[in-house]
Amino acid sequence: MYEVRIHSRGGQGGVTAARLLALAAIRDGKYATACPFYGAERRGAPVVSYVRIDDRPIRVYSQIRHPDLVLVLDPSVMDVVDVLSGMKPGGRVLMNAGEPREMKGFPTCAVDLTGIALRENLVVAGSPILNTPVLGALAKMGVITLESAKMAIQEMFSDMRNVAAAEAAYRELVA
Amino acid sequence: MLTVATGNKAVATAVKQACPSVVAAYPITPQTEIVEQIAEFVTSGELKSQYIPVESEHSAMAACIGASVTGVRTFTATSSHGLHYMHEMVNWAAGARLPIVMANVNRALGPGWNIWAEHTDAFQERDTGWLQVYVGSVQEAYDATLMAFRIAEHESVLLPVMVNLDGFLLSHSMHPLQTVEIGDFIPPIRLPHAIDTAHPMGYGTLTGPDQYFRLRWDIERSMRDSVGVIRETEREFAKRFGRRYDAVEEYRCEDAEVVVVAMGTLGKEAEVAVDLLREEGVPAGSMRIRWLRPFPRLDLSGRDVVAIDRDYSFGFGGVIARSLAATEGAKPFSVIAGLGGQEVTYDDIAGFVRSRRPGEEYWFGVMPDV
Amino acid sequence: MTDIPREEYILKCTSACAGCSDSLTLRYVLKAAGPETVLVVPACCTSVIQGIYPNTAMNIPVYNVAFAAAAACASGMSAAFQAAGRKTNVIVYAGDGGTVDIGIQALSGAFERGTDFLYICYDNEAYGNTGMQRSGATPAGARTTTTPGGKAQTKKDLDAIVAAHNPPYMATACASYPKDLFSKVQKALSIRGPKFIHVLSPCPPGWRYSSEKSVEMGKLAVRSGMWILYEREFGKVTINRPSKAAMIRPVPIEEYLEPQGRFKGISPEALAMLRSVAERNAERLKREEEGIC
Structure with a gap:
């Protein structure tokens, strides 16, 4: 089972990113679940969502303690949350940033999702959309295929700029 | 068709396919998405139901009761405090032998305020004469909701059915969902005691001890008969749609x-x-x-x-x-x-x-x- | 005015108290509504007067439902009839307790949603079915089993609450004026949407007067101005003739109070409260009728 933990802030689309990733994995022919952890969070508070991907039906509902991949949509949460908590040996990090940072030796990829969203004019209520471009980055990292990523995005959003943004993130991922 | 859905969306999708004539519901976390989704289906015309946005859960169940006794299919959904606010009418629905289907998203009861999963809310309704099923996946939430209508409306049952799903763990988790073409899996509803102005009857009139006792025994007899109806319905579901369920997995x-x-x-x-x-x-x-x-x-x-x-x-x-x-x-x-x-x-x-x-x-x- | 039909929908075997004006009211309501009608009844005297299962004194379908649930139950019923394309009258027939107290939330919800139904509150100004405890509709000074010294507060202004929902039709009535009651029910049922009729329902055991005087008590209530007969159609108020007359030449309030044991020994303060409520209601309705407010 492949387990992904997504860190973001309320309102940044972490829950939708989790659902898109699960949908893309299902389009790859896998089983997947997306479980947002709902607390008493409000807009702007750090939030976490989980995605599990497996070749068999998934029967685990508890939170992910030992992720294979940590996705940080907003690096500022790292000031208040230990995003590397419980990382599996060999686990990887994907960050919304121009350049990868040192993350205690865990292989880290970076992509400027915010920049891509602004470039593609993907802005809703003043906030750049991060959850569709991130699927391109996840495809580049081999978590899902780019085909399924695009399929998932189109199933949930009609605006084709989301697909273009995902393709951009696929191209621009820095390992 | 293979799609993905949250538990709430899965329930709403099953309800859309079962096509109740009347849905009356009041929003409460974590059930809210069921109500919103049904309202959307009704607004878009995908679901031809009368949707009554009632002012409380007590009224939600009361409205379902009023609708159901005319002989039409009804649905509502709630959770936790909502279920307990309607408690009086939960009893009434069973006593009145009305095959109402309700989804309950299991959530703890206050105080303190807690919106997360717990079964005590529905367990406290276990002696009301409702059939209760608890699901373990989003797929099962969908399947159980479809089956609930057929079981509740079966002539040997005619008791309401509560479909329970864990708050957030299922209601808000997105899983693969295989939807089905239901065809005639749920037969048209036929309520033998439906209101008929040509044959006026008194419903729920004052009832003496002997008659009351007899009516209670009728409920228990139907509850016992429901075991076979549930088994038959789950077998038929497996035969048609390939997914197998039992009273105990x-x-x-x-x-x-x-x-x-x-x-x-x-x-x-x-x-x-x-x-x-x-x-x-x-x-x-x-x-x-x-x-x-x-x-x-x-x-x-x-x-x-x-x-x-x-x-x-x-x-x-x-x-x-x-x-x-x-x-x-x-x-x-x-x-x-x-x-x-x-x-x-x-x-x-x-x-x-x-x-x-x-x-x-x-x-x-x-x-x-x- | 149409003649009142001879058909009876309430049979001669009710378990009502002698002199009960609730059953008299219901008789005219059903004559006006006709057989294509379902009555929704919450816990109240009418729950009892139908008789005991498996018998019923009612010749139309009656759905008995829990105390607070009548208006919501009727909402569901009305929606279901609409879904099935059936044109059946849905009438809630509820006492004052089930209306002004425990049932008011459901009443308000149903009116706000524009439910197509008629809500009739027959008001005997206390919880009669349980032996006369105070309700929000009990007038000041009235003794009940829970206000043994007389009620200290005034009667809740139910009509103003209902009027705030802007229903297309609302009216008051009293079975002492059967033709008026009959035609108001007919008019209400000819209009789509939520309709409301508030019926004063004198109660011999509860009000403690002798049981042959129910019709007379209703008339005294109107003639003294303690009960005003009026209609509000699409916002336009009409004060009906008996109350118009009473406004010009009222009988003294004391004539209405004196035969009723519940007002025996009423304090001057409570009497003043009754008088001022009656005057305030009359003034307000007159101004509304003249279109001043």
Whole structure:
């Protein structure tokens, strides 16, 4: 089972990113679940969502303690949350940033999702959309295929700029 | 068709396909998305129902009762405090023999305010004459909702059915969902006691002790008959759509010397614990109770039992543990876990099994580790 | 005015008290509504007067439902009839307790949603079915089993609450004026949406007067101005003729109070409260009728 933990802030689309990733994995022919952890969070508070991907039906509902991949949509949460908590040996990090940072030796990829969203004019209520471009980055990292990523995005959003943004993130991922 | 959906969306999708004439509901976390989705289906014309945005849950059930007695299909959904606010009418619906289907998203009761999963809300309604099913996946939430209409409306049942799904763990989790073409799986509703102005009757009039007693026995008789109707409906569902369900879902139980009995998502998580224990050489199995009412029989003979209750009856014990003691003569290790959405992992469940103490009660995370 | 039909929908075997004006009211309501009608009845005297299962004194379908649930139950019924394309009158027939107290939330919800139904509150100004405890509709000074010294507060202004929902039709009535009651029910049922009729329902055991005087008590209530007969159609108020007359030449309030044991020994303060409520209601309705407010 492949387990992904997504860190973001309320309102940044972490829950939708989790659902898109699960949908893309299902389009790859896998089983997947997306479980947002709902607390008493409000807009702007750090939030976490989980995605599990497996070749068999998934029967685990508890939170992910030992992720294979940590996705940080907003690096500022790292000031208040230990995003590397419980990382599996060999686990990887994907960050919304121009350049990868040192993350205690865990292989880290970076992509400027915010920049891509602004470039593609993907802005809703003043906030750049991060959850569709991130699927391109996840495809580049081999978590899902780019085909399924695009399929998932189109199933949930009609605006084709989301697909273009995902393709951009696929191209621009820095390992 | 293979799609993805949250538990709430899955329920709403099943309701759309069952096409009730009247839906009356009041929003409450974590059920809200069911109501919103149905309102959207009605607005878009995908669902041809009268949607009544009532001012309370008491009125939601009252409106379903008023609609149902005219002989049409009805649906509502609620959770926790909402279920308890409608408690009076929950009793009324069963007593009036109305095949209303309700989804209840299991959530803890205040105080303090807690929006997370717990089964006590629905367990406290277990003696009302409603059939109750608890699901373990988004797919099952969809399947059980479809089956609920057929079971409730069956001429030998004519009792309301409550479909229970764990708050957030299922209501807000997105899973694969295989939808089906229901065809004639749910036959047209025919309520023998529907209101007919050409044949006026009094409904729920003042009833003396002897007659009242007889009407109560009628409810119990139908409850007993529902066992066969449920089995027949689940077999028919499997035949048509390929997914198999039973009153109790057994996992690796054939040679099991110890079985974990649990409900809802904990019942699924227990299967993973069983795999873990088997790898260690512990001959474990699990039983997920799906139907709380009518309460099923479990084959526990000669086995150790670890009963996990995501509920509690104060001054009595875990309802599942106590029920197994009463119906099967079991002496379970009674684990109270997961109240108010407490995190319980398969590792924790495996731990309960390894350190079981038959006959004792253990509050996970509160009492010292076993 | 149409003649009142001879058909009876309430049969001669009710378990009502002698002199009960609730059953008299219901008789005219059903004559006006006709057989294509369902009555929704919450806990109230009417729950009892139908008789005991499996018998019923009612010749139309009656759905009995829990105390607080009548208006919501009727909402569901009305929606279901609409879904089935059936044109059946849905009438809630509820007492004052089930309307002004425990049932007011459901009433308000149903009116706000524009439910197509008629809500009739027959008001005997206390919880009659349980032996006369105070309700929000009990007037000041009235003794009930829970206000043995007389009620200290005034009667809740139910009509103003209902009027705030702007229903297309609302009216008051009293079975002492059967033709008026009959035509108001007919008019209400000819209009789509939520309609409301508030009926004063004198109660011999509760009000403690002798049971042959129910019709007379209703008339005294109107003639003294303690009960005003009026209609509000699409916002336009019409004060009906008996109350118009009473406004010009009222009988003294004392004539209405004196035969009623519940007002025996009423304090001057409570009497003043009754008088001022009656005057305030009359003034307000007159201004509304003249279009001043």
